[in-house]
Amino acid sequence: MKLHLLKLFLNEFKKRKKKTSLITFAIAWGTLSLLLMMSFGRGLSNQFRIGFQGLGEDLILVNGGRTSMDYQGLPKGRAIRLFASDIDLIGRLIPEIKRICPESYNLGEIKYKDQETNRNVRGVYADFGPMRNTIAQAGGRFINPDDVTYSRRVAFLGWHLAEELFKGKNPINEEIYINRMPFKVIGVMMKKLQNSNYQGLDYDHVYIPLSTMALVDSQKYIDMMHIQPTERKYARYVENRVKEILGEKYRFDKDDKYALSVFNTIEAGEIAGKVFMGIEIFLGLIGGLTLLIAAVGVTNLMYAMVKERTREIGVKMALGAKRRHIVWQFLLEALFIFLKGTFWGALIAFNIVSLVRLAPMNYEMTSIQSYLLRPDFSTDILVTFIVIMGILVFFSGIFPALRASKMNPVDALRYE
Numbered sequence: 578m579k580l581h582l583l584k585l586f587l588n589e590f591k592k593r594k595k596k597t598s599l600i601t602f603a604i605a606w607g608t609l610s611l612l613l614m615m616s617f618g619r620g621l622s623n624q625f626r627i628g629f630q631g632l633g634e635d636l637i638l639v640n641g642g643r644t645s646m647d648y649q650g651l652p653k654g655r656a657i658r659l660f661a662s663d664i665d666l667i668g669r670l671i672p673e674i675k676r677i678c679p680e681s682y683n684l685g686e687i688k689y690k691d692q693e694t695n696r697n698v699r700g701v702y703a704d705f706g707p708m709r710n711t712i713a714q715a716g717g718r719f720i721n722p723d724d725v726t727y728s729r730r731v732a733f734l735g736w737h738l739a740e741e742l743f744k745g746k747n748p749i750n751e752e753i754y755i756n757r758m759p760f761k762v763i764g765v766m767m768k769k770l771q772n773s774n775y776q777g778l779d780y781d782h783v784y785i786p787l788s789t790m791a792l793v794d795s796q797k798y799i800d801m802m803h804i805q806p807t808e809r810k811y812a813r814y815v816e817n818r819v820k821e822i823l824g825e826k827y828r829f830d831k832d833d834k835y836a837l838s839v840f841n842t843i844e845a846g847e848i849a850g851k852v853f854m855g856i857e858i859f860l861g862l863i864g865g866l867t868l869l870i871a872a873v874g875v876t877n878l879m880y881a882m883v884k885e886r887t888r889e890i891g892v893k894m895a896l897g898a899k900r901r902h903i904v905w906q907f908l909l910e911a912l913f914i915f916l917k918g919t920f921w922g923a924l925i926a927f928n929i930v931s932l933v934r935l936a937p938m939n940y941e942m943t944s945i946q947s948y949l950l951r952p953d954f955s956t957d958i959l960v961t962f963i964v965i966m967g968i969l970v971f972f973s974g975i976f977p978a979l980r981a982s983k984m985n986p987v988d989a990l991r992y993e
Contacts, residue, residue, distance in 0.1 A: 603870070604918025605925070611865055612926035612954070612962060618857035620952035624770065625853050628948075629846050631771030631779070633709040635809055637816055638775075638840040640801040645835040649828055657827050657836050658798040661787065666826070667804070671818050673811040678704040679799040681790050682776055687783060688754040689742040696738055697782045698755055700790025708803050710769060711779060717749050717764025720786055724763075728788040732760040735780040736940075739765045755783060756793050768940045773842075780940070812843040865965060919966055930954045 641657040661679050668677045678701060685698035705711065706719035713719050713733070724731050732753060739748050739762075748762045771778050785793070806815045816839055817831075824831040930952045938950060 601914055601918040601921075604915055605922035607870065608919045608922025608962075608966075609926050609929075610863070611861070611965070612923060612958070613929060613952070614860040614863055615857070615958045615961070616926070616930050616952040616954045617949060618860035619955060619958060621948050622850070622853040622857050623953055624948040624951050625772065625849065626846075628770040628772035629842070629849065630710055631769045632773040632842060633803065633805075635805055635812070636708060636842045637804040637806070637812060637819070638801055638842065639804065639819060640838050641798070642835050642838045644829045644833055646830050646833045648830045648833070651828055655829070657823075657829060659800075659802060659823075660798050663799075663823065663826070664802060667802070667819055667822055670822055671815055673807050673815055673818075674804055675807045676704045676708055676803075676805040678702045678708055678803045679787055680705065680801045680803065681787060681794065681796060681799045682782075682801075683794045683796065685756050685783065685793060686754075687738070687742065688757075689751065692742045692744075694738075694741065697776050698790070698793055699782055699784050700787040700794075701784055702787055705784070705803065708805050709779065711784070712767045712769075713764035714767050716747070717762075719764055720784060725786040725788050728792070729786060730758065730760045730789060730792075731763045731785065733764045733784040734762060734766065735778075735782045736766045736768055737778075737780040738783065755785070758792060760785065770938070770940060806843075809843050812841055816841055861961075869969070915966060915969070923962075927954055 639659070641659045644651075644653050644655045644657065647653050659679075664677050664679050668674055681700040682697050684695055687694050687696050687698075701720065702725055703720050703722045706713075711719060711733075714736070717733075719733055720731065723729070732755065734742075734748060734753075742748070742753065743751070748765055751762050752759050753762060754760070766780060768780070771780075776782075787799075790796075804815060804819065806812050820831040820837060820839075823829075823837065824833075827836075829836040931954075933950060933952055936950050
C-alpha cells in the first residue's frame, strides 16, 4: 500500500512540475540564506574569539597610574610605578594566580646589516610566551628562564618585523643590533590573528629577557604585569587582591580607580562574546524568516492543490481510500518539495562556504575581512537547520492534508 501511495504521489507530482518549480526555488533560496547567515555568523564569533586570544588568554593586565585621592596624608596626583619585585610579592600572596609576568617596553633602534628600523623592544619573562599565545615558528624558540637568569643577549622577533629585516632569509642564529648592542635571534613568532593590543600589534615587536632590558634601557621600573588566574571565576577576586596588596605597599586607596590601570580581558571577552552571539542569532533569524516565507508559499501551494483536486479526492475516497492515504499523499508532496529545494540550497551553501575558506588569511589586517573569510559550516548548524526544516515541513503539509482528508466524498464529487 505504501509503495502504491509513493507511485501515485510521483505521478501527481510530475503533472505539477512547473507549478512547484518556483516554490522549490524559494525553498532553495531560503535554505541558502539560512545556512549562509548561520555559517558566517558562527565564523564571525569564532574569529573574534581567536583574535581576542591573540592578546592572551584569560589575562589581567595591570600597569601603574596616578592617584586621584588623598590617602594617609599623601596628596593626590602621585605617580604609581611598578617594579619586578612586585611580581614575586603578588605571586606569593595570591595562590589563585597561575602565572604572572612583568613587561617593560620602549622604542629601540633595530638593525640588521643595511636594514634599519625603529620598533618597540619588550623585556619579558619566559612565561610571557604561553600567556600571550606567542609561539615560535619551527626551528626557533621563545625566551627561556636561563635567558633571564643569565641576562643573555637573545632576541625573539615578531614575524612581520622578521620579514622586513631579513627579506625571506632564515633569521635564526643571525645577529641583529638593538640600540647598537649585538643580539642573537633565537626565534620568530608564528602568525596569529590579533584584534586587541597596546603599543602596537605583537608581530612588529622584539622580545628580549627582562634582565637584559637594563642593558638597552636604563628604566628600572616595569611598565606592565600580566596575571593569569588559575580559573576564570577567580578573575575579579585576583584583580581586587592585587589592588589591595599594591595599595598597601605604595600607599594609595584600593578604591582609587586611577592609581592602577587594570584591563580584565576575561570580563571584556565575555561581554564581547555575548555581543557576537547576539549577532549570530540575529543573522540566523534573518535567514530563518526568509525560509519561513518560502514555507508559507508551500502551504499556499498545497491548499491550492487541494482545491484543484477536490473531485479527484472525492473519487479516491468513494473508491475506498482512507483519510490516512489522503494525508500521506499531501504530506509526501510537501516533503518532496522541501527536500528538493533544501538539497540544492544546502549544496550551494556548502560550496560557497568551502570556497570562501580557501581565501588566504591576511594576518596584517584587523578589518572585517579577517572575520568574514572563515565561515563555519559546523555540525550543530546542520542539526539546527534540520530541526527547523522538519518543523516547517510538518506544518506546511499537515493542515492542507487534514483539510483534504476531511472532505465529504459526495460534496467533493459535486465540486466544479
